[in-house]
């Protein structure tokens with residue numbers, strides 16, 4: 580039975596070592612809990628200006644805020660002109676996203692059709708111009724992005740509520756909305772013309 584007793588003794592030593600290690604680890608853990616630290620913007624006697632927060636080195640940019648893509652963030656090109664095309668490919672997804680965002684953020688005032696007769700306007704807010712006037716049909720697309728970003732007259736900026744990708748999506752959708760209200764039927768392909776005639780009752784049909 581000697582080998583068994585040796586094994587028991589070895590197990591006891593191992594258990595003791597483990598217990599010691601656990602104690603030591605618990606001690607460390609307590610140290611970390613009590614480590615000296617400052618709360619954000621706390622007072623400090625260590626720094627000459629009395630503040631624990633350190634001023635940012637000149638030129639510091641927070642991660643994700645570099646905004647070096649001028650066109651994407653301002654709607655203007657490098658020479659300062661309003662962009663005539665969006666900085667991303669125009670896809671069906673982009674248009675659908677733009678329609679959804681427009682309906683949420685813009686239609687309350689500009690109306691779902693863009694005629695400037697949204698519900699907020701009908702309740703007394705200043706009526707914006709319809710998007711279907713020649714002046715706005717001829718502005719470069721960057722004009723939409725720029726005004727969503729910076730606001731226009733009594734309309735406030737939507738830069739904090741709507742990220743730049745979505746501001747572009749809305750701008751692209753605005754162009755589609757303008758087309759939808761101002762398209763020569765003669766410019767449609769025969770197939771599209773047939774589809775249009777199938778969905779819109781012809782005035783000549785007479786009811």
Ligand code: HEC
Nearest residue numbers: 684685688705706707708723726727731732733734737749
């Ligand atoms: C609270 C109502 C309101 C909302 C919401 C609103 N707008 Fe406007 N918008 C206006 C008014 C009013 C004007 C005209 C301001 C003026 O003349 O002082 C205007 C002007 C504009 C103009 C300039 C039109 C021109 O005549 O040159 C554009 C472009 C525009 N809005 C786009 C948008 C888009 C896109 C959205 C959604 C992201 C939006 N607006 C959301 C009320 C609103």
